[in-house]
Amino acid sequence: MTAAFTADAARALGGPEWLVRRRLAAVERLTQAAWPTPSEEIWRYSRIDQLDLDRYRPFAAEELGAPGDERAPGGGPWAAEAGKHAGMIVVRDGRVVHHELDPGLEAKGVRACGIATCEDDLVSTLVGRASSASEDAFTVLHDAFLAGGAFVHVPAGVVVEDPILVLHWCEGDGRASFPHTLVSLGEGAQATVLDRFGSPQTDHLVDAVTELLVDDNAHLRYLTVQEHGTRTWHLGLLRAHVGRDATLRTSAVALGGDYARLRSEALLTGQGAESDQLAVYFGDGEQMLDFRTLQDHDAPNTRSDLLFKGAVEDKARSVYSGLVHLRPAAKKANASQTNRNLVLTEGASAESIPNLEIEANDVRCSHASTVGPIDDEQLYYLESRGIPPEEAERLIVLGFFDDVFERLPVGALTRGLRRSVVDKLEHARARR
């Protein structure tokens, strides 16, 4: 590994003893971790060979401040944009700097707090429960420098109506940060969580992990929004475990970053579990947006659906590589996987690779994938109504994304996210 990511640096980050031990164990593993290369299938088409880890170092403990020292007063404009919410955790450079929660929910045992500062012993048993099964060099690096991060817990039977916000801001040239979001829903619980990431125009490495643990009969709706500055690298793992008769809907909106990768994985562990994965992505300039998805069925009568829609402009590139895995236990499972891409300019490109691995009998499985420019006939139709081509294109692109936008949780954000897509389209067009 590199000189900056040392055991001393990991130890100095402080926090509870279990977390320090966990970090040091990861530092050990880091020395053995194989560094990824694009020759591995899972990194194919990626820009991983352009990542120079020596450019970055982790934050020092004194830069982040003591785990319990919460300096930020609130969530700023992001909190306002999300509308009415039940709770909020603000995370800067991977460490919680503010948390708040509706007192009525607090009294029912709901938690929205820092992983490193939560008084509940529960958290130490939950961190890594989902992500450890999907380890790669970046999750090990993440574990080695995990300073804290957000913990959301909804106990069995409790329903949280309004969203809980987790707002991550990462800043600083040549720095790496390790945001973590851990969401745990007890049996029959219900919640909506927003996990929003951003950074300014800094050369920053974000190595993020989100874990969603959805117990039997629980229902979780989750939206992650990635709006990094265009020099930031983001490597994220989103991994969920979904229990018996539980439902999970994850959605991702990816707009920012220089190279931004999200592994989005749902493991259906209990009979009747369901997961929906949605994404909207829009790349312009020299961006690369990279998605690797997994719909992993390990129980009977499980259902999963995936709809990822993206557009690329300028010289931007996107990758979608997804696997539906129906394990032997997944009898009568039903899985579908759809990836659609608009390539808006000649210099841009999109890869789309859907895969199936079926080990169970009596299952239903479908997949679809498209990559192409805007349909000329659609343009002609709208132009025949007197709509100029630029406006027709704007309508078609927004219309293309509409069925995903319509299904996003945290409806207060949808309008602004559509606006962000239009802004990117218009900026890209101004450069044409």
Place this chain on the structure above:
Amino acid sequence: MTAEHLLRITDLHATVARHEILRGVDLEVRTGEVHALMGPNGSGKSTLSHALMGSGEYEVTRGSVSIDGEELLGLPTWQRAQRGLFLAMQYPVEVPGVPLEEVVGAALDARGASRADLHDRIVAEARTLGVPDELLGRGVNTEFSGGEKKRAETVQLAVLEPKFAVLDEIDSGLDVDALRDVARRVYALARERQVGVLAITHYARLLAELRPDRVHVFLAGRIVKSGGPELADELERTGYEGIAAELGIDELTVVQPLPDADPFGDPTIGSNPFADPLA
């Protein structure tokens, strides 16, 4: 009373893949008039409608199309529409996620016209034309039936109120009730709102409700005979063959209809139906 406008088509020739489809079309339509242009499958009727609208699939090699003396042929499609031309397409295109109201709204914005009462006007037209409310929430034409698409085209026509409307086989795929709704609405637009109508069809049943002022017979890429409504009756009796024989014309079509083609269905399967018309 709005001012009268004139759509003038003069000696219009057009080709697809270097094969000449339009072979000198001459026609004048004034606002408030209803013209029916009737021709068999493969006579080039749809080519005429798309050549008027400026589709990139067709190359106009000669002639002129003007509104009130202003040449349209050099203009892109959207500017032709803004000059007052509307094409109700034979195969309206599905645009997912862009509802009809958004299409019409954007079209009004582009003309600098007001969106005032737009929603109410669309809902009212949709009721008149039998377009279920739920379809207005979908992307325009998306998963509409053939008949619903034609009704939705007519809703847009009614709200946009162009100077001239070209209806490309608006009757195909319509059942009797839908045909009556659509034709009556178009007739009213012509008589009450002075829309000039050019209804392209190969089927006379549309004309009973549309009550055209003029009927034109279109064979092999040009108008071979024009007359009043009685010409449609003659056509009913003699067929296109009869008219052709009367005029000493051998050739009825410029495009060979596909074998087994449904006469009321899509005679032009494929993205470029005329790519190899003589194959």
